[in-house]
Amino acid sequence: MTKTAKTIKIGPLTIGGNNPVLVQSMTNTHTCDIEATIAQIERLTAAGCELIRVAVPTPQDTAALPAIIKAVKIPLVADVHFHYKRALEAIEAGVVKIRLNPGNIQDRQQVNEVIAACKANGTAIRIGVNEGSIVESKDKALRQQELNRPLAELMVEKMGEYLDIFDSCGFDKLILSAKCHDARTTIDVNRLIAQRFELPIHLGVTHAGLPAAGGVRSAVALGVLLEEGIGNTIRVSLAGDPINELSVAWEILTSLGLRKSWKPEMIVCPTCGRCQVNLLDMAQQVEAALVGVRKPVTVAVMGCVVNGPGEAADADLAICGGHNKVAVYKGGELIATAGCEEGIAILLKEIEKL
Ligand code: SF4
Incomplete structure (x- = not known):
């Protein structure tokens, strides 16, 4: 049972509320290599992936999206950084969600254009706040002052600032994610987010590491949060073949009784x-x-x-x-x-x- 009141449609999937916690992963192919990307998505789907994210750093990557979307059975999410045009191209191609860190796109007008395109196409947005991008001040004294405050608090404040942008555009088809590389901060920041906002939460420990250490870190952080009813979709991010992420993710959910096992x-x-x-x-x-x-x-x-x-x-x-x-x-x-x-x-x- 999650604490999230709001449910969001992501393509054919419904996330949030009392809906099952969804399992997602991310490809590590170059998305413009259509054949390799489709093959990897098919393997990940067979291993229990329900929503898949692909990186789209170049126009060649977004140009590959229509063929990939047509070929695969699960909804596609585009991971956008820095360039709003990639977001617009991915939305046009038909992805069901984009991941956007508004802190990476400085021009507010460009962010507004992306929001308008999502509105027009029914595309959801996952707003990301990462620990690495949290203190932006160029003023050294101010930066130090900020760094003396708990990271989890700073991240939630930043999330609030981002949400104001979407609020002013009347857009609420949103999923929130705050990523850190350690389990403790991941637990703290997501507890605060769940208290303060009523939107679905994407859980994950970022750059968790090689499979053994990363799997444990993810299981500890996600296990605590999910048991408290926090989190609507999870990604276990591990270095190497993403297929390893799925078995850990499913193990976490079935161990907690949040999803029924479908495999031996x-x-x-x-x-x-x-x-x-x-x-x-x-x-x-x-x-x-x-x-x-x-x-x-x-x-x-x-x-x-x-x-x-x-x-x-x-x-x-x-x-x-x-x-x-x-x-x-x-x-x-x-x-x-x-x-x-x-x-x-x-x-x-x-x-x-x-
Ligand atoms: S099942 Fe037997 S061999 Fe295996 S750990 Fe237990 S006692 Fe040892």
């Missing part, structure tokens, strides 16, 4: 001195076999009889290591005891039937 869940023991099988190899084979399965089944891969049969009882399928052999379970029932290779082959055959 694997339970794998960490192994210890009791394990006598190559558990990592077995788990990797199972993981590979589950790619493409779109059912919320549970598959357990366990190292020994200490916890194996217990997990197997609750899993749809399970394999449990013994002394150079394994036991395979289906629906909690033992269906085979075999050597490791034969046992894993039996389990993979069962996965094929899912």
Whole structure:
């Protein structure tokens, strides 16, 4: 249950209110490489992405948008920085939302033109405030004075200033985002935003890092906020293949019970001195076999009889290591005891039937 009162239509999606928290990601291809961008979006869609953002730094990128929009199944968001013309071109091309940091476009008239185009086309705007762009004063003393104040407060103040611009144009098809690279400030700033404004919130920890550290940082920040009812769409931003972002995002939402899982869940023991099988190899084979399965089944891969049969009882399928052999379970029932290779082959055959 979110605290947001307002709901916004983003193309075919509805965000805010009591609607499900949406999962989004961003491509890392050059958008003008149409083939590569479509291929990546298709992979991300299959992994559970519901809204996808693409960067449009050049006119070649915005020129590619119509072909991409036509080819893919999920709505497209254009990420605009600095040049308002890219925003106008993307809106014209048919994106459902643009991400705009008004602080990056100094000419107010240009911002007004973008707002007018969004109004005319029903395009939503995500207003971004990033910690990096927060203190703009050229006066050193003033800058220091500002920096002595909590960053979260400064970001919310800046968000208020941006919102005044949109308010004066009578535009409220807005989503708010305040991005920081640390979990603590992300929690603080989004709590303040949720208290002060009634618009949907996009949550994410920016530049979170490589998958292990970034996944934890994102899970901590987003987990706390979502549990408090704050946040209507999430992006877990991780360095590398964006496909990794989706599994973390879905894990966060399903762990909190905010979305139902649609894909298999694997339970794998960490192994210890009791394990006598190559558990990592077995788990990797199972993981590979589950790619493409779109059912919320549970598959357990366990190292020994200490916890194996217990997990197997609750899993749809399970394999449990013994002394150079394994036991395979289906629906909690033992269906085979075999050597490791034969046992894993039996389990993979069962996965094929899912
Ligand atoms: S299931 Fe067995 S091998 Fe795996 S961690 Fe537990 S005791 Fe160790």
